[in-house]
Amino acid sequence: MKSASFFDLDELERDPYLRAVEAVAAASRVGPLYLVGGYLRDLLLGRGRARRIDLDLVIWGKPELFGRDLATALQGSLIRLEPETVRVIVRSPIGVEDRSIGMIVQIDISRSKGETIEDDLTLRDFTVNAMAVRIDSSDPRPPTPDTLCLIDPTGGLNDLREKRLRVLAPSAFDRDPLRLIRAIRLAAELGFTIEETTRQWIIERASLLGTVAGERLRDELFRILDTVPTAPWIEHLDVLQLLKVLVPEVEALKSVPASTPHRLPLWEHSLQTLESVELLLTNLGQLFPEDALWLRERLSREIEAGVTEAAILKLLGFLHDIGKPETRSMLPNGRVRFLGHEQAGLPILTRLCERLRLGRRATSLVTDIERHHLRPIHLPSRATVTARAQYRFFRELGDVAPVVLLHSWADLLATIGGEAEEFSRHQVFLREAFRFYRTEFLTSQVKPIVRGDDLIEAFGVTPGPFLGFALDRLREAQATGLINSREEALAYVQEHLDSWQQSFEVLPS
Structure with missing residues (x-):
């Protein structure tokens, strides 16, 4: 990491984002222009750039006028955040014409909150963000390493060296x-x-x-x-007392002691499940070698801006048992049970999603994992897990099923430990379940042997709910290997059509 005396002017001059900003500033005749905040901090730390670039600029002129010039020059859009702050968003790298490249450049421009840049910096949040460098070409000082130094009135550079986060004053939080x-x-x-x-x-x-x-x-x-x-x-x-503000029900987890088969008290189990999720995500290739690639791709995709499936999986790692305290009961023999805790957790997690303004897809993933998180643990407890049972598991859970399976790995590991025979059996079950999902279930959904038109033509089935019921039975037979050709499928329908009709008629509406 560089200190102020080693601050590299050439590195700033090579930065394409700052060069573009400086060029617009020169053409617009903007007065003093300073780079402040996290982008400068990360330059000093030598941290690599992410897919999102956030620049914070301070000027003494009108932010909207300069922002408009910058948005025009960079083919971006201008957003007014506050009376004295605007944001320019450019959805591709500066200087690159290909808009398909997935980079977002965000430039916040604020009027200084003080008469000097030092005054402005002392009103910021943390010392490591309260540093500045003047980047406009109208700086009257000669551009030498001795005079172009870091402006650091609060000791942020030393805190960077010490890897210490220090707030400037308690009023910053207020x-x-x-x-x-x-x-x-x-x-x-x-x-x-x-x-x-x-x-x-x-x-x-x-x-x-x-x-x-x-x-x-x-x-x-x-x-x-x-x-x-x-x-x-x-x-x-x-x-630091913040989690209970976000999720007040977390406090109740801390009062629930360990009970068979759990090795740990409830709050420690919740944290251990989160650690197990992280262990799982780090070792997907070793744990599920045949499925690691598509699982990684799925988990890394954004459900909505900034929210990935992996992050949701982590969130449920430490919140999946949030409904247990209110459902805890003890039998006469001393056995502790938490019947229906997954249902009790749903309204708590729904309120959290609403508080965080999560969208429909992210909220559905959270609640679906909570609703079904016990099912994969109970399923392999049977003597054998039939192909039909696997098919119906995936059919009923739908797209959330693979994530629920991954959660069950972490939950069971935290519950009984990796040395337990039951955990080894669960590991084998999960590998088979992923194989079945990938090679049998998805194929039956995407490439069915027969379709609705075939049943209408061959058997006179009327379009409607029963047709969908019959097609699902055929997809199940295909996924479980009972039928492998069109001829076998039609013969299977001929054999079972009457019994399907009777079953369908007694199903609850």
Whole structure:
């Protein structure tokens, strides 16, 4: 990492985003123009750029005028955030014509909050974000390494060296309570330690997190969930009294002791399940070699902006038993049960999704994992798991089934440990289940041997609900190997059509 005396002007000059901004600033005759915040911090740390580039600029002119010029030059769009702040969004790399490249450049332009840049910096959040460099060509100072130095009035560079996150003042949390959770997110992403006084100020003001808009909370929480490892930072959220503001029901988990077959008390089990999810995600290739590629691709896809299936899987890692405290009961023989805890957890998790302003798809994934998370653990407890049982499992769960299976691996590992024979059997079951899903179930759904028109023509079946019922029975027979050709399928229908009709007529409406 560089210090101020080693700050490399050439590195700034090579940066295409800053070059583009400087060119527009020169043409617009913008006065002092400073780069501040996280982008500068990451340059100093030598961190690689992500698919999203966030620049923070400070000027003394009118942000909207400069923002309009910048948006025009970079073929971006302008958004007004506050009276003195605008945002320019460019949906491809600066200087690259191909708009299909998945890069987003976000440039926030703010009017200085003080008479000098030092005044502005002292009103920011953390010392590592309270540094600046002047980047406009109208800087009257000669561009030498001695004079183009880092502006660092609060000691941010030293905190970078020490890998320490320090808030500038407790009032920073009062001005924007989102900074309470942002402290954990920054520490998680940077691998920093939160300074002790900052930790105390967070605890004292934790309740303020409840006043923050859900969308802003969602972004910070899911960036924490994207870090590796995640579990220590969820513990930080808990210790610093923030987690109970997000999910008040978490506190009740801590009062539930271990009970057979669980090795750990409930809260420790929840954290251990999250750690097991991370172990699973890191070792997919070793655990499920035939399925690792498509599982990785699926888990890394965004359900909505900033929310991946992997992050949802982590979220349910430590919240899947959130309904247990209210369903705990003890039998006369001392056995503890939690009947219906997965149903009891649904309204709690639904409220959390609403609080975080999660969309329909993300909310459905959360609630579907919760609703079904016990099913894969109960299924292989039978003597044999038939192809029909596997087919009906995948049919009933639908697209969420693979994620539920992965969750069950982590949950059972946290419950009984990897040395238990039951866990070894579950590992074998999961490998077979993924094989069946990939080679049999999906094929029966995508390439059925016969279709509805065939049944209408051959047997006079009327279009309607019964036709769908019969087609599902055929897909099940195809997936389980009972039929392998059109001729066998039609013969199978001839044999079972009457019994299907009788079964369909007694189904509840």
